[in-house]
Amino acid sequence: MDAIRIEGLTKKYKGIVAVDHLDLKIEEGKLFALLGINGAGKxxxxxxxxxxxxxxxxxxxxxxxxxxSNRQEVKDLISISPQETAIAPNLSVRENLDLMCGINRxxxxxxxxxxxxxxSQFALAPVLDKRAGKLSGGWRRRLSIAMAxxxxxxxxxLDEPTLGLDVVARSELWDTIKNLKNKMTIILTTHYMEEAExxxxxxxxxxxxxxxALGSVHDLKVLANTTDFEQAFITIVKGG
Ligand SMILES: Nc1ncnc2c1ncn2[C@@H]1O[C@H](COP(=O)(O)OP(=O)(O)OP(=O)(O)O)[C@@H](O)[C@H]1O
Structure with a gap:
């Protein structure tokens, strides 16, 4: 089944077509990475x-x-972990989770x-009573995803989930995201090609x-005639 079916979607801002008659289908349970240079419309x-x-x-x-026409039903189906994390900095990790449960009644x-x-899923025990604003970037993103x-x-x-994280925190967050795969459909935006890969x-x-372009990492490498995904991305964007 398609989790998402997009038909001719268009959004214009004054003088700019940010999204231009876009058609796309995303299968349920898959992780879909949306890539593009700055301003592409992601x-x-x-x-x-x-x-x-x-x-x-x-x-x-x-x-x-x-x-x-079914906005509330759509909102009930989805959750977002935004670039600017939606956590309350003055509350502890536990209080942030509690707050989100309250919002969900x-x-x-x-x-x-x-x-x-x-x-347990996000291994948050060591920071449970810490103020969220005092957490490192990696812990903040982990909390943000848990809340979502x-x-x-x-x-x-997931909008640029590992932006600004060090390599260790990034790799840990990748493991967290891998554990979510197949349990839900995930749409991820990133500027890190190795993350998409x-x-x-x-x-x-x-x-x-x-x-x-649309396809698996392998398909896109074949399309661009390279074994390096970053090179494939550059070739496709420059050629298109
Ligand atoms: N609220 C807005 N008002 C006017 N123009 C906008 C607005 N939001 C986005 N745009 C323009 O629409 C285009 C697409 O922007 P968008 O933020 O969707 O791109 P993006 O692919 O997410 O970029 P980035 O990778 O930098 O986050 C850009 O030209 C941007 O300047």
Whole structure:
């Protein structure tokens, strides 16, 4: 089944077509990496899919729910872990998780269970009572993803999840993301080609609001006639 079906989606800002009649299907349970140089339209596309901004034309269906006419159902299906983490810096890690359970109107019992589950899944025990604002970047991103998962989304958007992290924190977060694969559909944006290579089942490369290429990392290397994925990306973007 398609988790996401995008049909002719278009978003214009004054004088700029940020997303231009885009068609795309993303299969359920896959990790889809959305790549493109700055200004390609990735964030705008994700914002439309997450019902944060309205398209000018076209539509997209998440589990067959339209972003135009079934907005609440779409919002119930998804969760976002944004670039700017949505954590409350003055609250502890536990309080942040608790807050998110409150937003989801969980009972006291479900809240207890959920926090336990997240602490175990994301190995948060060592920082549970630390103020979130005092955490390192790697821990903050891990908490941000844990918080995004509390609502049990079917589709998770990860916007540049390892931006600014050191290589060790990045590799640990990759392991965390790998553990989420197959449990939900994940749409990931990144500027790190090795990240797309390590994690994705499918890759879409955007340029000027359009989809330039679509396929597995292997497919795109073959398309660009190279064994190096970064080189393949450059060849495709420059050629398109
Ligand atoms: N709110 C806005 N108002 C006007 N123009 C915008 C707005 N948001 C985005 N744009 C423009 O739309 C185009 C696509 O931007 P978008 O942020 O979607 O690209 P991106 O691929 O996410 O880039 P990056 O990799 O830098 O995050 C750019 O030309 C950008 O300047």
């Amino acid at each position: 964030t705008t596309l994700i914002k439309m899919l997450a019902c944060l901004t309205q398209p000018n034309s076209g539509d997209a269906f998440l589990h067959n729910k339209s972003i135009m 969980f009972s006291k019992q479900k809240t207890g269970q959920k926090i336990k589950e997240m602490v 998962l509390i609502s049990e989304p079917k589709i998770l958007f 390590a994690l994705s089942d499918q890759v879409g490369i955007m340029k000027a609001g359009k989809l330039l």
